Amino acid sequence: SQKIEQNSEALNIQEGKTATLTCNYTNYSPAYLQWYRQDPGRGPVFLLLIRENEKEKRKERLKVTFDTTLKQSLFHITASQPADSATYLCALGIIGALNFGKGTSLLVTP
Amino acid sequence: GAGVSQSPSNKVTEKGKDVELRCDPISGHTALYWYRQSLGQGLEFLIYFQGNSAPDKSGLPSDRFSAERTGGSVSTLTIQRTQQEDSAVYLCASNGGPNTGELFFGEGSRLTVL
Numbered sequence: 001s002q003k004i005e006q007n008s009e010a011l012n013i014q015e016g017k018t019a020t021l022t023c024n025y026t027n028y029s030p031a032y033l034q035w036y037r038q039d040p041g042r043g044p045v046f047l048l049l050i051r052e053n054e055k056e057k058r059k060e061r062l063k064v065t066f067d068t069t070l071k072q073s074l075f076h077i078t079a080s081q082p083a084d085s086a087t088y089l090c091a092l093g094i095i096g097a098l099n100f101g102k103g104t105s106l107l108v109t110p
Numbered sequence: 111g112a113g114v115s116q117s118p119s120n121k122v123t124e125k126g127k128d129v130e131l132r133c134d135p136i137s138g139h140t141a142l143y144w145y146r147q148s149l150g151q152g153l154e155f156l157i158y159f160q161g162n163s164a165p166d167k168s169g170l171p172s173d174r175f176s177a178e179r180t181g182g183s184v185s186t187l188t189i190q191r192t193q194q195e196d197s198a199v200y201l202c203a204s205n206g207g208p209n210t211g212e213l214f215f216g217e218g219s220r221l222t223v224l
């Protein structure tokens with residue numbers, strides 16, 4: 001069956017460090033992969049999309065990699081700030097429904 | 111409106127009652143999605159509408175769940191004979207169509223079944 005796996009354990013890091021979150025998938029051949037941020041009690045907010053033919057994409061302090069051989073995406077937040085504390089979700093799509101992982105909670109402490 | 115609007119934001123109902131949840135997508139968006147998020151869980155896909163095509167209902171958990179989208183805009187998710195396990199946040203999202211990228215989410219409707 002298709003699975004999208006994100007580390008269920010919360011990631012605690014110190015302000016200023018780089019946070020790295022992992023998304024692994026099985027039995028998918030996604031055309032693209034997306035990352036979203038979700039704050040408590042709010043709907044997810046889109047951050048980045050990376051297509052199957054792209055290795056890396058950057059946006060400000062965010063960087064996403066996509067390895068279709070390893071079936072893995074890494075999401076990096078450099079120079080992390082307490083305001084980056086949230087749950088981060090990865091999502092895979094082909095055409096149509098977008099399927100989400102369960103998310104990883106990130107806590108950035110001053 | 112500027113974003114995806116969902117109502118009600120909170121709904122408390124008794125087991126066995128029917129509920130309707132409404133989603134008003136971003137104007138012009140042809141695709142509309144419903145997801146369910148239980149406490150501490152990820153987003154569970156329910157149903158996807160794309161333009162005038164037949165909806166993808168593959169995520170609906172039982173025949174108590176149904177959804178419609180009138181005039182290619184507003185959508186209503188209906189849960190009949192609610193059960194306690196239906197308690198969750200129901201999220202609606204829209205975007206410009208297949209393979210166009212990001213989904214724009216509403217803030218969700220929190221359903222509590224007593």
